[in-house]
Amino acid sequence: MSKKGMVEVRWHSRAGQGGVTAAKVLAETSMALGKFVQAIPEYGAEREGAPVKAYTRISDSPIVVHTQVTDPDYVVVLDETLLDIEDVTEGLAPEGKVIVNTSKSPEEVRKRLGLEPGQVATVDATSISIECIGRPIPNTPMIGALARVTGLLSVEELAEDFRKKFSGKLSDRVIEGNVRAIQKAAEEVRTE
Amino acid sequence: MAERMALTGNEAVAYAMMQINPDVVAAYPITPQTALMQKFADFVADGEVDTQFVLVESEHSAMSAVVGAAAAGARAMTATAANGLALMWEILYIAASTRLPIVMPVVNRALSAPINILCDHSDTMGARDSGWIQLFSENAQEAYDNTIQAVRIAEHRDVLTPVMVTLDGFIISHGLEVVEVLDKEAVQDFVGEYEPAYTLLDPEHPITFGPIDFSDYYMEHKRSQVDGIEAARRVIPEVGREFGKRFGRSYGMIEEHGTDGAEALLVALGSTAGSAKAVVDDMRERGLPVGLVKIRAFRPFPYEELREALGKAKAVAVMDRSISFGAQAGPLALEVRSALYGLSLPVRDYIYGLGGRNITLEEIEDILQEALEMAKTKEAEPLVKYVSVRE
Structure with missing residues (x-):
């Protein structure tokens, strides 16, 4: 079925890495920019490290569907060990893109996933999060990488909304660390 | 504001x-x-x-x-x-x-x-x-x-x-x-x-x-x-x-979506009704006479409103997200059939989505396609089907 101007993102992560939060942050920031959005978590058993999927839908018109996303335009993988156990390309749209948190090159990951040149982007989001936030929480840098690769929203919009959203909830140090992580990932994300 | x-x-x-x-x-x-x-x-x-x-x-x-x-x-x-x-x-x-x-x-x-x-x-x-x-x-x-x-x-x-x-x-x-x-x-x-x-x-x-x-x-x-x-x-x-x-948002007992001139109607509850709207719109664009009746009030059950809305169609498919064990159909389909008592309208129940099983737009379309077939054959058997289940 046609999606009529709707963009769908699937997030693969392990519980504790912030994949569900990333799906929500992308949705919330897109809403702040005037879009209609959905962010849907798909939990399994609730234990840290378990594979978790989440989805984000972004559209110019109200969203009525409430199904899981089965043919995503973009896939974000927060943990490269998931490439061994999950088919992250399942249902990927023909021109779809996969963004993976890894220190490997896009070409290496792309060959492994059996995709075409240009369909895979990579960024070492774990190192960036340790450097900027002090903890291996790769979700915010992966949003920055997604923004840069897809153009769904600008890194500036993302940073501004992040500050607004978490002001008073997180310390300024943590907020600015996350903003730096978003910016750094957007700069460092590699495509072929 | x-x-x-x-x-x-x-x-x-x-x-x-x-x-x-x-x-x-x-x-x-x-x-x-x-x-x-x-x-x-x-x-x-x-x-x-x-x-x-x-x-x-x-x-x-x-x-x-x-x-x-x-x-x-x-x-x-x-x-x-x-x-x-x-x-x-x-x-x-x-x-x-x-x-x-x-x-x-x-x-x-x-x-x-x-x-x-x-x-x-x-x-x-x-x-x-x-x-x-x-x-x-x-x-x-x-x-x-x-x-x-x-x-x-x-x-x-x-x-x-x-x-x-x-x-x-x-x-x-x-x-x-x-x-x-x-x-x-x-x-x-x-x-x-x-x-x-x-x-x-x-x-x-x-x-x-x-x-x-x-x-x-x-x-x-x-x-x-x-x-x-x-x-x-x-x-x-x-x-x-x-x-x-x-x-600015009005509500009744039911909500009709694309029911005008529909030959096959789907009855659904909750979030699935939203997904079904997208399917109905898509099939309507392809000229297929299908529509949706969403039930908002299950108790009291909207018998009159349903009879009016469904009575104009030729076949009805119901989507039930639970089982009434030992009954002839799921709870919603039992009520729908009861509402249509005396009318000769084929009604088939589709039990789906138990325990969080995903329902896809394609599966909803399949149900509506079968309902269009029912409208032609007037044959509701089997009265109950299970969607996306390993048997």
Whole structure:
């Protein structure tokens, strides 16, 4: 079925890495920019490290569907060990893109996933999060990488909304660390 | 001014509860209670409500506490899900037959066993004969709107019947959507100051709640309970229209989507109705005469509205997200067939989505394609099919 101007993102992560939060942050920031959005978590058993999927839908018109996303335009993988156990390309749209948190090159990951040149982007989001936030929480840098690769929203919009959203909830140090992580990932994300 | 917010269904309903500002809320943090009550507890802790928040020791006690509070003349609420609702069973009946206008959001989640916390309608459907009004919500916005309207419906003097507002577990409860949240003052004005019809704490007008009532009057009390929920047939659309006039979103007993000239109609509840709208629009663009009837009020069941809406079609497919074991179909399809009694219209039930099993747009289209086939053949057999199940 046609999606009529709707963009769908699937997030693969392990519980504790912030994949569900990333799906929500992308949705919330897109809403702040005037879009209609959905962010849907798909939990399994609730234990840290378990594979978790989440989805984000972004559209110019109200969203009525409430199904899981089965043919995503973009896939974000927060943990490269998931490439061994999950088919992250399942249902990927023909021109779809996969963004993976890894220190490997896009070409290496792309060959492994059996995709075409240009369909895979990579960024070492774990190192960036340790450097900027002090903890291996790769979700915010992966949003920055997604923004840069897809153009769904600008890194500036993302940073501004992040500050607004978490002001008073997180310390300024943590907020600015996350903003730096978003910016750094957007700069460092590699495509072929 | 109303404000557009990105909220989960749980948060949206917690906002509605905060804006209603009930006198008493009782809750127990059982699994599977949801983040709904956690968010409401935040509002209590932040001083956003005047509510007496009672932490009890079980869901049975939660419902007992709101029954006591409501009998004492308080506007009382709680919220639950799945096994929590099951544990309330005994007191659900007492709340309804004592005619206490309690409002309770229910996050629809599967009942154990096997252990499962994801969406289906088994919990609410099991309570369909408890005497409660049941309103289903398609999305977070409707869950929010329904919670606010439920107060007016429950407290209407002709109704005085508790209301469950349901939202699909995870799909709506944990999914984030754009919700238009009203001003607190506007919600307060809509629900109005609560004046209980009867209260234990009025010594000038002493009354009795919960007496022994054997063969002498029990049957009369049950009969008058029917009058209360029957009056809701009139009051639910009245309140829905007034809500629409004030806030721009009107509600009735059912919602029709693409039913004009449709030969095959789908009947669905909850979030699936939203997905079905997208499928109907897509098939209509391809010239296929299909439509959707969404059920908003399951109790009281909209027999007349359904008969009118479905009677013009040639075949009906029903989507049931629960099983009535040993029955001829799922709970919704049984009601639909009953509503169509005397009409020769093929009706087939599709049981789907148990324990959170995803339903895809393609599967909904397949169901509608089969319904179009039924419209030609007039043949409903098999009367029940299971969608996406390993057999």
